[in-house]
Amino acid sequence: MPSSSLAPILRVDRLSYCYPGSHPALRDVSFELGLNESIGLVGPNGAGKTTLLLHLNGLLPGELGAAAPRRQSAADRRDSGGSVITSDVARGATIEVLGMPVTAATLPEVRRVVGFLFQNPDDQLFCSTVLDDVAFGPLNLGFPADEVRRRVANCLAAVGLAGLEGRGTHELSFGERRRVCLAGVLACEPSLLALDEPSSNLDPRARRGFIEVLRQCPAAKIIASHDLELVLELCTRVVVLDQGRLQADGNAHDVLSDDNLMQSHGLEVPLSIRYGQRLAEPGK
Amino acid sequence: MSPEFLDRFSRGNTICHRLPVRLKIVLTLAAILAAALIPISAWPVHGCLACVLFAAHSVAEIPVAYLVRRVGFVMPLVCGLAFAVPLGDGLANALPAAAAIAVRSVLSLLAGLWLVNVTPFDRLLAGLQRCGMPRGIAAMLAFMYRYTFVVFDELAKMRAARRARTFSSRGAWREWSAAAQLLGRLLIRSLDRAERIHSAMCARGWDGRIRALE
Numbered sequence: 001m002p003s004s005s006l007a008p009i010l011r012v013d014r015l016s017y018c019y020p021g022s023h024p025a026l027r028d029v030s031f032e033l034g035l036n037e038s039i040g041l042v043g044p045n046g047a048g049k050t051t052l053l054l055h056l057n058g059l060l061p062g063e064l065g066a067a068a069p070r071r072q073s074a075a076d077r078r079d080s081g082g083s084v085i086t087s088d089v090a091r092g093a094t095i096e097v098l099g100m101p102v103t104a105a106t107l108p109e110v111r112r113v114v115g116f117l118f119q120n121p122d123d124q125l126f127c128s129t130v131l132d133d134v135a136f137g138p139l140n141l142g143f144p145a146d147e148v149r150r151r152v153a154n155c156l157a158a159v160g161l162a163g164l165e166g167r168g169t170h171e172l173s174f175g176e177r178r179r180v181c182l183a184g185v186l187a188c189e190p191s192l193l194a195l196d197e198p199s200s201n202l203d204p205r206a207r208r209g210f211i212e213v214l215r216q217c218p219a220a221k222i223i224a225s226h227d228l229e230l231v232l233e234l235c236t237r238v239v240v241l242d243q244g245r246l247q248a249d250g251n252a253h254d255v256l257s258d259d260n261l262m263q264s265h266g267l268e269v270p271l272s273i274r275y276g277q278r279l280a281e282p283g284k
Numbered sequence: 285m286s287p288e289f290l291d292r293f294s295r296g297n298t299i300c301h302r303l304p305v306r307l308k309i310v311l312t313l314a315a316i317l318a319a320a321l322i323p324i325s326a327w328p329v330h331g332c333l334a335c336v337l338f339a340a341h342s343v344a345e346i347p348v349a350y351l352v353r354r355v356g357f358v359m360p361l362v363c364g365l366a367f368a369v370p371l372g373d374g375l376a377n378a379l380p381a382a383a384a385i386a387v388r389s390v391l392s393l394l395a396g397l398w399l400v401n402v403t404p405f406d407r408l409l410a411g412l413q414r415c416g417m418p419r420g421i422a423a424m425l426a427f428m429y430r431y432t433f434v435v436f437d438e439l440a441k442m443r444a445a446r447r448a449r450t451f452s453s454r455g456a457w458r459e460w461s462a463a464a465q466l467l468g469r470l471l472i473r474s475l476d477r478a479e480r481i482h483s484a485m486c487a488r489g490w491d492g493r494i495r496a497l498e
Contacts, residue, residue, distance in 0.1 A: 059483045108489065116487040123480040128406050128430045135497045140489035145497055168406075170433040188488060 044266030115190030305411030
């Protein structure tokens with residue numbers, strides 16, 4: 001595994017998950033992510049990509065099937081946001097972020113370390129002005145007002161939207177909304193970015209701009225996407241997920257250029273590889 | 285209909301828009317209290333109040349046509365109340381009482397419309413909070429305002445999708461039942477969305493307390 005020499009920022013070990021009343025969404029998924037590593041999470045629709053990302057932030061209660069889950073105390077199971085977390089440590093499955101197991105007790109710290117960009121900006125932009133929305137995270141982290149304002153200004157500048165604080169979130173274009181979402185995540189200064197379909201529904205110019213913004217972010221990244229060219233540009237490593245199982249894990253270029261592997265999991269070799277016109281060096 | 289309809293003129297730049305927010309809140313409350321409390325027998329006072337309100341709207345450059353449509357929107361409710369409530373006292377007294385309810389409602393509504401159309405909603409909420417409105421209520425109103433736009437958008441898309449596959453009118457009953465199904469779907473979608481929003485809030489460290497930048 002390419003990350004073994006570095007201390008992992010994320011370790012997922014034998015994670016399984018089943019949505020209530022549905023078939024298993026994740027089965028026995030294990031992988032590690034090194035500091036400053038960027039990993040692409042690819043696979044067909046319904047492969048479990050979003051489910052996996054939600055686990056990294058402790059957003060899904062891990063009900064881990066019939067095999068006698070280890071009980072936590074009632075106080076432990078209630079996370080601070082009010083939802084009930086059942087044990088993720090059942091059946092020996094663990095998720096560790098910077099060495100901390102993701103449990104109800106560590107959730108505030110885990111959510112500070114892991115920044116989550118949701119697929120639909122309208123789900124994430126819940127405040128009526130850009131300023132309030134980007135300030136939401138830092139305020140929850142308890143920073144004083146002037147530090148919050150500084151962070152908001154910096155993060156809006158980082159995503160190329162400096163000075164948009166006063167705008168209403170419903171007045172923005174789709175691309176701007178996604179950038180504001182990213183600014184809101186960056187304002188918490190996460191060490192790991194979990195990005196769910198960061199380029200979906202963007203026009204080519206907005207997509208290009210967004211890729212460049214992501215490239216500038218120093219945080220480690222885990223990017224779930226169908227946009228394999230984006231994955232190839234931003235990620236050193238690729239994990240293929242299908243039917244809830246890890247199907248492949250390796251160097252981005254090697255995995256994405258494996259025609260048989262791609263075809264059998266509803267993917268295709270990116271055109272830039274197929275035609276030998278690589279847009280960028282892999283891993284840069 | 286677009287939700288912009290609710291406060292279409294709130295970002296104007298007239299003297300009304302530039303007044304301090306708290307002053308506007310106090311003026312509006314005063315107008316509503318006057319409309320509600322002054323005896324209806326003193327009808328010239330109500331007439332004066334109506335004139336003042338219309339003057340305020342015209343200074344704020346809010347068109348009369350807009351006001352008429354906006355008031356017309358709630359008239360069924362107002363009329364329903366105006367005729368249902370006094371009937372308990374017998375028919376003889378019903379008409380003056382109904383007129384009183386209708387006049388008071390319309391005047392209060394005009395005052396409220398003036399307030400939301402001369403103050404951007406986020407500033408109005410900040411003003412209300414400084415007047416002592418609890419943060420929880422302010423947060424609820426802010427969410428309502430934010431997602432009114434999204435839900436209306438979604439409704440418009442669903443209606444367009446339905447129309448795209450409706451080839452002939454199939455009678456009023458079918459229309460109504462299709463509309464009911466549409467609203468049901470919208471409710472379910474909105475509940476799903478509420479869950480995702482909750483996740484998004486938790487992901488950015490929300491712990492149940494609402495904080496605001498002052």
